[in-house]
Amino acid sequence: MLLADFGAQVLKVEPPGGDRARSDPGYLMWNRNKVRTTLDLETERARLDELLAAADVAVFDHTPKTLERLGLRAEDLAERFPRLIHLWTPGFGTTGPWSELPTHHGLLTGLTGAAWRQGSYADQPVWYVAQIIHHAQGVLAASAVGAALIQRGANGAGRAVTVSGLHGMAQTACPITMAGSPGRGPGKPLGGGASYRLYQCGDGKWFFMGTLFAHFFQRALEALELEDGPDRLDVAAAIQRKLMTQPRAYWVERFRAHDVPIGTVESRGDLMASEVIRANDLAATVDDPEYGQVEMVGVPARLYGTPGAVRHLIRDAADADIGAFTAPRPEPGVLEVHEGPPLAGIKVLDLGSVIAGAYATAILANLGADVVKIEGMEGDPFRGGGFVNYNRGKRGLGLDLKVDEGREAFFDMARQADAVLDNYRLGVRRRLGVDYAALAEVNPRIVSCSINTYGTKGSDAHQPGFDGVMQARSGLMQSQGGEGNEPVYHSVAINDVATAAMGAFTVIAGLHARTLTGAGQDTETSLAAQGALYQSGDLVSYAGRPAPHDGCRDCLGFGALERYYQCTDGWLTLVCRDAAEYTAVARTLGHPEWLARWDAETALAEPRDGALAGEIAEAIKGRKRDETAAALLAAGAPSAPVLGSFEAQHTEYFWENSYYHLRNHPEMGQVITGRGFANFDGMPLSYDRMEPELGEDSAEVLSEYGFPHERIVELARNRVIFRG
Numbered sequence: 001m002l003l004a005d006f007g008a009q010v011l012k013v014e015p016p017g018g019d020r021a022r023s024d025p026g027y028l029m030w031n032r033n034k035v036r037t038t039l040d041l042e043t044e045r046a047r048l049d050e051l052l053a054a055a056d057v058a059v060f061d062h063t064p065k066t067l068e069r070l071g072l073r074a075e076d077l078a079e080r081f082p083r084l085i086h087l088w089t090p091g092f093g094t095t096g097p098w099s100e101l102p103t104h105h106g107l108l109t110g111l112t113g114a115a116w117r118q119g120s121y122a123d124q125p126v127w128y129v130a131q132i133i134h135h136a137q138g139v140l141a142a143s144a145v146g147a148a149l150i151q152r153g154a155n156g157a158g159r160a161v162t163v164s165g166l167h168g169m170a171q172t173a174c175p176i177t178m179a180g181s182p183g184r185g186p187g188k189p190l191g192g193g194a195s196y197r198l199y200q201c202g203d204g205k206w207f208f209m210g211t212l213f214a215h216f217f218q219r220a221l222e223a224l225e226l227e228d229g230p231d232r233l234d235v236a237a238a239i240q241r242k243l244m245t246q247p248r249a250y251w252v253e254r255f256r257a258h259d260v261p262i263g264t265v266e267s268r269g270d271l272m273a274s275e276v277i278r279a280n281d282l283a284a285t286v287d288d289p290e291y292g293q294v295e296m297v298g299v300p301a302r303l304y305g306t307p308g309a310v311r312h313l314i315r316d317a318a319d320a321d322i323g324a325f326t327a328p329r330p331e332p333g334v335l336e337v338h339e340g341p342p343l344a345g346i347k348v349l350d351l352g353s354v355i356a357g358a359y360a361t362a363i364l365a366n367l368g369a370d371v372v373k374i375e376g377m378e379g380d381p382f383r384g385g386g387f388v389n390y391n392r393g394k395r396g397l398g399l400d401l402k403v404d405e406g407r408e409a410f411f412d413m414a415r416q417a418d419a420v421l422d423n424y425r426l427g428v429r430r431r432l433g434v435d436y437a438a439l440a441e442v443n444p445r446i447v448s449c450s451i452n453t454y455g456t457k458g459s460d461a462h463q464p465g466f467d468g469v470m471q472a473r474s475g476l477m478q479s480q481g482g483e484g485n486e487p488v489y490h491s492v493a494i495n496d497v498a499t500a501a502m503g504a505f506t507v508i509a510g511l512h513a514r515t516l517t518g519a520g521q522d523t524e525t526s527l528a529a530q531g532a533l534y535q536s537g538d539l540v541s542y543a544g545r546p547a548p549h550d551g552c553r554d555c556l557g558f559g560a561l562e563r564y565y566q567c568t569d570g571w572l573t574l575v576c577r578d579a580a581e582y583t584a585v586a587r588t589l590g591h592p593e594w595l596a597r598w599d600a601e602t603a604l605a606e607p608r609d610g611a612l613a614g615e616i617a618e619a620i621k622g623r624k625r626d627e628t629a630a631a632l633l634a635a636g637a638p639s640a641p642v643l644g645s646f647e648a649q650h651t652e653y654f655w656e657n658s659y660y661h662l663r664n665h666p667e668m669g670q671v672i673t674g675r676g677f678a679n680f681d682g683m684p685l686s687y688d689r690m691e692p693e694l695g696e697d698s699a700e701v702l703s704e705y706g707f708p709h710e711r712i713v714e715l716a717r718n719r720v721i722f723r724g
Contacts, residue, residue, distance in 0.1 A: 002142040003057070004033035005299050005308040006509055011051065011317060011325050012036045025545050026537025028313055029296045030138075032286070035317040041070050052077065054326040057085045057145050063100045064090060074160030074681075082335055084158040085148045089141050091165045093657035094679075102575070102638050103165065105131040106557060110564060110573040110642035112169040112654075117645065118491050119187035120554045125564050125571055125642045129479045129551040132494050135534045137168030139501040140363075144678040146508035147342035147367045150515060157335040159342070162679040166659045170674030171363070171501060173492045175645065176389045179662065179670035182646040187491030189481075189554075194236035195220070196468060198265070198477070198489055203247035206265040206487050208472035209239075209255075210465065212354075213381055216260055223251075223258040261464040265487045268475030268548070272297075272539055276473070276528045279458030283532075284310035288542075295541040300529040301506040305521030306513040341368025341685055346511065347417045349374060349410070350394060351434070352503075354382040355467065355496035356451050356527065357423025358390045360503030364419075365393030366676050366685050367504075372701050374399050374410070379694045379724060388665070389673070390500075391691035397702070398695025398722040401432050405720045410434060411442045413705050419507045423451035426462050436522035446520040447510035451503050455526045465527065467496040474531030479538070482552035498530035552608075560606035560613035561585070564642055567625040571642035574616070574632065576604065584635040589619040658684035665690055694724025 004010040012019075012034045021027050039048060052058055060072055067073055067088065074086035088094075091103030092111070101107055106127055109115045114133065115125035141163040148159045191197025191208070195217040200206050211217035221227045224242050243251060248264065255262045266274070272295065277283050284298040291313075299308035317325075346369040350361040358373070358380065365371040373380075373394040380387065400406040414420060420439060422429050429435045429450060436448040450456075453465025468489060471477050476494060477487035506523045514520055532539060538548035549558050557563020561576035576582045579600035586594040594603070598612055606612040620628060625641050632639035643651065649672050654660050661675035676685035698721045702712050715721045 001030045001032060001034075002139065002505065003145065005310070006303070006306065007308070008057075009325060010034040011321070012314065013039045013048075013051070016040050024537065025540040025542075025548075028288075028291070028294055028542075029536045029540050031314040032296070033311050034314045035321045036314050037317045037322065041072070049080070050326060052081050052084060055081075055084060056149065057087060059087045059089065059141075061089045061091070061103065063102075064094055065100060078158070078160070082157050083152070083332060085145060085152065086158065086160045087141060087145055088160075088162045089137060089164065090162070093164045093166045093653075093659070094162060096653040096656050098640055098653060099657075101633075101640060102577075103134075104575050104638065105134050106562060106564075107573050107575055107638060107640050108133055108165045108169065110571070111640045111648075112166065112173075113643050113645040113648040114169060114173045114492065115564065115642055117173060117175075117186055119189045119489065121189055122554050124554055124556070124566070127551070127555045127557045127564060128490075129549055129555065130476055130494070130535050131537070132492065132498070132534055133165060133168040133172055135168075135536075136172040136498065136501055137163060137165055139498070139505055140167055140171055140677050143363070143367070143501070143505040143508050144342070144680075146505065146512050148680075150346075150508065150512050151338050151342040151344075153515065155333045155336055157337045159338065160681050162682075163677070164657070166654070166657055167677045170659060171677050172494075172497050174659075174674035176386075176671055176673045177645070177649070178668050179672055187489065189486065189488050191468065191489040194239060196466075197236065198472070198487055199240055199243050201246065201248035201251055202244045205248040206472075206477075207248060207252065208263045208265065208468045208477070208489070210261040210263060210467075210469040212466050216464070219258040220255065220260045223254040223260055256463075259464065261466055261469050263465070263469035263472035265472045265477055266475055267478050268535055268538055271473065271475050271532060271535075272541070274473070275458045276454050276460055277532060279461075280455030280526070280528065282455070282529055286310060286313050288313050291542045293542065297532040297536040297539050300533040301502055301509070301523065301525040303506065303510055303513065303521055303523045305510075305517070305519060339681070341366075342680060343368035343508075346370065346419070348372070348507070349413060349417050349420045351420065351422035351424070351429075352451070353380040353423065355386065355390055355493055356499040356503065357421060358382070358387075359497060359500030360449070360451065360507070361394065361421050362390055362392050363500060363504035363677060364507060366687060367678070368685075369419075371395070372397050372413075372697075373692055374401075375694055376400060376402070377719075377722065383694070388668070388671075388691050392673070393687040393689060394692055395689075395697035395701055396692030396695055397698050398724065399698070400720050400722075401434060403720060405715060405718065407433055409702070409707070409715060409720065411438070412707070413702075414439050414446060415443050416705055417443070417446060418511060419447040419449065421449045421451070421503060421507060425464060426452050426456060440520065440522075444520060445514060445518070447507055447514065447523060448520070449503055449507050449510070449523045449525070451499055451525055451527075453527045455528055456524060467493040467527065470495045470527040470531045474528070475535065476531065479535070479548075480551040480555065482550050482555070485553045488551070494534060495527040495531050498534050499525060499527050502530055502533070555608075557608045559604070559608050560610060560616060561604055563608050563613065565617055565620045567620055567623050567628055570625040572620070572625050572629040572632075573640050573642055575638040577638075578604075581637045584637040585616070585632060588632050588635045588637065589616065591615065591619055661686055663687075663690060695722050698723055
C-alpha cells in the first residue's frame, strides 16, 4: 500500500477464490491503488514468470516450507531474474518450531513477549486491539524495499530482503535489558507516574496528562493550583482528587492556557472527524460501485515534491493493466552485485530527540546510513531511560545551533549530507534557521523530514504533544479498554515507534524520488498520522460495515476461539479460523461433544467470555502450557505459548532467527537488544555501535566532513562544539 500510495504500479496476485482477508474492511484500505489478478502458483508458473521478469519488486508472505515447495525462495529466482528485489514477509521468522504458524497478531504478540508487557489489573497477558506489530512490519518492509531500490540504482542487481513479524516486534516492543536481568515489569493500565498517566474528571470523562518533562509537570501543578506541593506520598491521588472537582472541559481550558500537553480520551470515530485529521488531509474518501462511499485513512506522510495520493480502491486488472505491467523496458547494462547494508554511503544529520525523531534515524542507521546525532548543550532530554535503544548506530556531535558559528558549521555539513530529520515543535526549526528553505539553499538535493504531534495545519498544530497524548486522542486507549470501562494506556509507545518507522520510510521515499528527479524535497509526518494508520482497518467506513473489534478490562482476545487461555504453568494463545481447526481443538482437548453443541459457524462467532470460552478455559486450566500448545498445533489448531520477555530471551528459537543480539555496553555491561529490522541476502542487519555520549565524536565527525583542524579547535575553544 505504501509503495502504491507513492506511485508504484502494484499488481496484487491472489489465489483462486481470492484473498482470505477479502471480507475484512481493512482489505479496502491496505490494497488501495492496486490492481488485482488471480493466479494459481501451483499450475500457472509460466504466467508468474512473465510477471516476475517485468517486476522490480516481488512480495511473498508464505511460510518457509510453502515458499520452498513452490520454488519461490530468493535463491530459486535470482539467476533468472537478477534485477528482482525479492521481499519475503513471513509471520514468525524463517526457521524453528513456530516459523510455520499462520500469520496472526495475537499469536505473534503472545509468543514474543508483547502481551506480558502491557499493563493489566490482574496478573495476566493482554490482547492488543490494534495490530501494531503487523503495521510495523509493513512499514519496515516498505522501507527496506525503498532502500534496496536506491542501492540498485540504474544497473545494480536485485537483493533478497526478509522482514518478518519478529522484525516488526523488534522495532515496536523489544526492550533493551541487562543480560540475566528480568528487565522492567509490565506497565500500569492508567499509565506511569503522576506526571504521565490517565486521569478522570468530575463529569466522568478522562484525559491523559503527558507532562513527561519537569517543566511541563510544574505547569500542570500551577494549572491545578497545587504548586505549593500536593501530598508527596501520592501525588497522583492528590491530582485525581482535585480533578474530580470540575468537569473535563474546565480542566482542558486551564491546561491549554498553561501550555500543558494533554489529550482528551476520544473514540476512533472521533479521530476521523477531528480537525487534526481533516486539516492535514489524513482522511480519504473514494466512491466505489460495490461499497458506495468509502472513507479511510489517507496517505500517512507528505512529500511536497512527489506527493502520494489515494486514487482508487483495488480493482480487477484489465488486459491493459497487465500489458502496462509487462511492457518491455530498456535492457540494463552490466549488473553490479551489491553487498552489505543498502543505505551505505547515505549521510544523515539527526536533529531528533526523545523517541519518534531519534528512533527514525536509528532505523536508517540500521539500514546502513551514516547518522550523526546533533545535540545542543542541554542534550537530548530523553538521555537515560530508553535513550540506549533509540540512538544505536549513531555518532554524536555537540553543536550549538543558536549561534552563528554553529549554524554555519551545520550548513557546511548539510552541503554534503543526503538527509536531515528533526522532531522539533512546529516553528522551532524555522526559528533556528534550519528549515527546509534554508537547507535547500545550500543543498538542493537534500531531503528534509520533520516530525511533530499534530501535523502542520489546524488549531492544534503548535500544541505540545507526546505519545500518550495521541494515544488518548486517537481512540487507541478507549478501544483497548472497551466501551464503558476505564481507558487503557499502552505500555508500548505506539505512536512514537510507529512515527519513527514512518519517518524512516519518508526519508527513504524522498531519497528514492531524488534518484529519479535529481532534486531533494521537504517531507513530514506526525504522531496523528500514525495514530490513524495503525488502526486503519478499524477506521475504514462505509454503509453496512461490521463493527470493529473492541477491547475490555484486561482483554484476553476477540472470541472464544481467538484468545489467551491459562494453563497450570502459564498461558497459551488459541486461534481457530475455520471448521477444521475448531474440530481439532475439540478433539485434542477431549471434548468432541462441543461439535454437536456448537456447530463451526456458531463456535467461530462465540464471544471471548461466553459459554464456549468457559468450557475451553476449564479444559485447559489443568494442563501444561507447552505440551498443550504443541498438541493443538500438531492437530491443526494454531497455538503457541505466551512468553514473557525474560523467557523469550532464553528461548533458542529467537536466537536462531537473529531476533536478539548480545552486546557489551560501557556502563550496563552485557545487554540483550533487538538485533535489527531486516535481513539482506540472508544476513541480518545489526548495529556496529551503541548509543553515543553527548558530543562523543565531534572532532572525528567534523574532520570527516572536511573541516580543517584549526577550525575544529576554534569551534571547540568557543564552545560551539563540545563533549558532554
